[in-house]
Amino acid sequence: MAVNSSMEDEYQREVLKKNTLLRLLKYLLVYKKQIIIVLAVMLVTIAVSIVNPLLIERAINIEIPNKDVKGLLTLSILAIVLNILCVIGIKIRMFMMARISNHVLLDIRNELYEHIQTLSFSFFDSRPTGKILARIIGDVNSLKDVLSDSVTKLIPDFLTVIAVIAIMVVKNWKLAMAALILLPFLIAGMCLVQNLSHRRWQIFRKKNSNITAFIHENFQGIRVVQSFTAEEESLGEFDSLLEQHRKSFCDAVRLADGYGALIELTWGIGSFLLYFIGIRILGVGNVGVGTFVAFSSYLSMFWGPIRNLSNFYNKLVTNLSAAERIFDILDTEPEVADREPVKSLPPIEGRVRFDHVSFSYSDEPDTMVLNDVSFDIAPGETIALVGPTGAGKTTIVNLISRFYNITKGRVLVDDMSVEDVSINSLRKQMGVMTQDNYLFSGTIKENIRYGRLDATDEEIVAAARAVNAHAFIMEMEDGYDTQISERGVRLSIGQRQLLAFARTMVSDPRILILDEATSSIDTHTEILVQQGIESLLAGRTSFVIAHRLSTIKNADRIFVIDDGRIVEAGNHGELMEKKGAYYQLYEAQFKNIA
Numbered sequence: 001m002a003v004n005s006s007m008e009d010e011y012q013r014e015v016l017k018k019n020t021l022l023r024l025l026k027y028l029l030v031y032k033k034q035i036i037i038v039l040a041v042m043l044v045t046i047a048v049s050i051v052n053p054l055l056i057e058r059a060i061n062i063e064i065p066n067k068d069v070k071g072l073l074t075l076s077i078l079a080i081v082l083n084i085l086c087v088i089g090i091k092i093r094m095f096m097m098a099r100i101s102n103h104v105l106l107d108i109r110n111e112l113y114e115h116i117q118t119l120s121f122s123f124f125d126s127r128p129t130g131k132i133l134a135r136i137i138g139d140v141n142s143l144k145d146v147l148s149d150s151v152t153k154l155i156p157d158f159l160t161v162i163a164v165i166a167i168m169v170v171k172n173w174k175l176a177m178a179a180l181i182l183l184p185f186l187i188a189g190m191c192l193v194q195n196l197s198h199r200r201w202q203i204f205r206k207k208n209s210n211i212t213a214f215i216h217e218n219f220q221g222i223r224v225v226q227s228f229t230a231e232e233e234s235l236g237e238f239d240s241l242l243e244q245h246r247k248s249f250c251d252a253v254r255l256a257d258g259y260g261a262l263i264e265l266t267w268g269i270g271s272f273l274l275y276f277i278g279i280r281i282l283g284v285g286n287v288g289v290g291t292f293v294a295f296s297s298y299l300s301m302f303w304g305p306i307r308n309l310s311n312f313y314n315k316l317v318t319n320l321s322a323a324e325r326i327f328d329i330l331d332t333e334p335e336v337a338d339r340e341p342v343k344s345l346p347p348i349e350g351r352v353r354f355d356h357v358s359f360s361y362s363d364e365p366d367t368m369v370l371n372d373v374s375f376d377i378a379p380g381e382t383i384a385l386v387g388p389t390g391a392g393k394t395t396i397v398n399l400i401s402r403f404y405n406i407t408k409g410r411v412l413v414d415d416m417s418v419e420d421v422s423i424n425s426l427r428k429q430m431g432v433m434t435q436d437n438y439l440f441s442g443t444i445k446e447n448i449r450y451g452r453l454d455a456t457d458e459e460i461v462a463a464a465r466a467v468n469a470h471a472f473i474m475e476m477e478d479g480y481d482t483q484i485s486e487r488g489v490r491l492s493i494g495q496r497q498l499l500a501f502a503r504t505m506v507s508d509p510r511i512l513i514l515d516e517a518t519s520s521i522d523t524h525t526e527i528l529v530q531q532g533i534e535s536l537l538a539g540r541t542s543f544v545i546a547h548r549l550s551t552i553k554n555a556d557r558i559f560v561i562d563d564g565r566i567v568e569a570g571n572h573g574e575l576m577e578k579k580g581a582y583y584q585l586y587e588a589q590f591k592n593i594a
């Protein structure tokens with residue numbers, strides 16, 4: 001199913017819930033030492049809470065009838081000390097557990113982020129950024145409660161239930177049976193409800209992710225939305241997403257609420273049975289008031305945790321779908337990956353060869369975007385790629401950097417197939433400049449240094465000078481230390497291009513891929529940009545998806561691409577003489593641009 005729209009639900013594999021749970025617990029086990037301390041503290045607090053009713057029973061059955069004030073006082077002091085210890089213990093365990101679960105969330109988020117970085121273009125092509133964000137932020141956040149509750153609630157509640165049952169059975173098994181007789185019904189109800197509930201929470205998560213994707217996409221494109229005055233339509237779509245979200249939440253929560261009522265009912269009937277059987281069948285005289293009071297306390301100590309456990313179970317079912325979504329991404333293998341045995345590409349001269357390359361973005365037949373493309377480029381040559389839109393120019397350059405796996409044929413760099421060398425060693429020697437020229441928030445210097453992280457300040461200035469960016473940078477308030485915001489919105493389009501040139505210049509790649517921006521800029525900046533391009537291209541093998549006549553004319557060879565094939569190749573003069581596809585393109589497109 002398509003996922004590249006905020007209006008569509010993502011496809012998600014059905015995953016065995018038990019596996020998801022075990023996998024989540026593995027993250028907790030990294031902190032087993034701290035968890036052991038939490039559990040030890042917890043055992044003490046549980047023991048104290050279980051002893052409490054026994055103290056009351058003793059007070060009512062023995063000390064009060066015997067009017068033993070000293071005994072009562074001793075019991076009270078003991079109860080106070082134990083309960084203070086219990087409160088301190090609870091605070092310690094809560095603090096420690098909050099820290100552990102926070103660490104686990106960071107670990108998961110880190111692993112997710114690291115993994116997503118390894119995924120190929122095809123992964124990002126098929127998913128809006130908002131949906132990826134929803135998984136890294138929203139889904140990971142919703143695991144927080146499950147993680148901390150699984151240790152701070154699940155284990156103590158479970159232990160409490162076991163301990164209370166044991167004490168009740170030892171003290172009076174008939175009363176114990178009376179109190180617990182409804183438990184099997186509750187468990188059966190829980191099993192019935194959970195499958196349905198899980199599915200509904202899965203739907204809710206998808207709707208949630210659609211909203212994040214929509215908001216992200218809309219704010220990214222806010223300039224387009226506002227300039228086309230499409231706010232109303234946007235709002236309409238958003239309302240519809242909110243409505244779907246509300247409905248999915250209500251569907252899921254209705255089940256959860258119904259289940260909560262069932263627990264309360266079972267608790268009430270359990271208490272009734274305890275008193276009924278105790279008084280009518282066993283007789284108060286046979287049981288003792290103190291024992292009744294103690295049993296009544298145990299009953300709430302029993303049903304309280306049972307209620308917590310089922311709430312936890314509910315939460316688990318709710319959030320397990322978030323965990324599944326996270327693991328779904330972690331299990332996605334990068335389509336483009338190093339092939340074993342992987343070799344590092346040694347420093348290259350810059351020869352590039354396409355050997356009968358065909359390529360399709362999808363697995364479906366008859367969708368070839370490139371058809372049997374072959375060429376051989378000598379080191380240092382500049383190739384201009386021209387052709388109608390959608391012809392396959394970007395696709396050709398994407399394959400040189402191996403952003404996608406080639407469907408048929410081979411791409412060779414210095415006679416080594418790009419599929420046989422490590423992706424890292426290949427891309428390190430390439431400079432890829434798309435029209436996007438993405439700049440990050442930070443200083444100008446940091447943005448240029450992104451090209452090569454160990455570049456010195458002098459190298460950064462030299463690179464900026466070489467591409468004509470130095471002058472405008474020095475005119476800014478803090479020169480190279482001027483802060484720019486995300487995407488460089490404070491800069492003009494021409495300035496952004498010059499900065500992107502400097503960033504590539506500092507990385508000093510042997511092979512340069514440049515998608516020339518088409519946007520028109522003022523004549524002065526245009527001259528600067530043209531000179532910048534010339535300095536960038538000098539001495540490197542360059543592929544330019546060319547839109548400037550000057551670049552095309554200066555290129556050693558021009559490839560005219562049409563329908564995924566090279567239909568003509570040669571320099572400007574040769575192709576003009578030929579009066580073929582290039583000549584027509586020149587007459588139609590390039591003749592009138594300087």
Ligand SMILES: Nc1ncnc2c1ncn2[C@@H]1O[C@H](COP(=O)(O)OP(=O)(O)OP(=O)(O)O)[C@@H](O)[C@H]1O
Nearest residue numbers: 125361362369387388389390391392393394395396
């Ligand atoms: N990520 C993608 N997934 C699927 N199809 C794609 C993808 N990118 C491009 N295409 C398709 O591949 C074909 C070639 O696209 P490409 O971007 O290589 O063309 P182009 O010559 O660079 O066009 P332009 O000059 O408009 O940028 C087009 O039909 C396009 O729709």
